[in-house]
Amino acid sequence: NAGVTQTPKFQVLKTGQSMTLQCAQDMNHNSMYWYRQDPGMGLRLIYYSASEGTTDKGEVPNGYNVSRLNKREFSLRLESAAPSQTSVYFCASLPGPNSNQPQHFGDGTRLSIL
């Protein structure tokens, strides 16, 4: 099915470990996003990529890095995980500027840092 695919769906890490969250979309969308969702905080933008080859910081970028590998894929890396990064992470995509199409979300990655 067309859409946004995130892997893994669940992950438990120890403090200091690193990992990469993968995201791929097959809708030929230009813009891709990484969000975290915490109780009482709503969705917060970590990083986004308006188009292939560009990335920009969002509201809460500290402790994360991203790579827009190609038009389909946008990965999020935690270099040294901290308990404060325990959250649910969502990847999303949009066709891009000047589009009236909605944003599509992946199913989320539930990440726990011990």
Next chain:
Amino acid sequence: KNEVEQSPQNLTAQEGEFITINCSYSVGISALHWLQQHPGGGIVSLFMLSSGKKKHGRLIATINIQEKHSSLHITASHPRDSAVYICAGIPSNYKLTFGKGTLLTVNP
């Protein structure tokens, strides 16, 4: 102060009631997004609108760009409508700003 404010934060209704969730924003936007998230679930787009009104089944979304206000209405509510409803402002740079969500519980 959050740039996108939703009200109420929590809403409990009886099956069949008419529901209204409000969203006010202070940022300049080109469109507004209404999203639905069931407990423990993913996020689904309901509407994206830049003017007027859109309807899909029992759901209606309206927006008044001049007043910077949008509403989501649910007619003949049903327990399966129980979810968190989120509005998001879409500015011209496509860096979305989200409200904190409205938790709707519809009791049978």
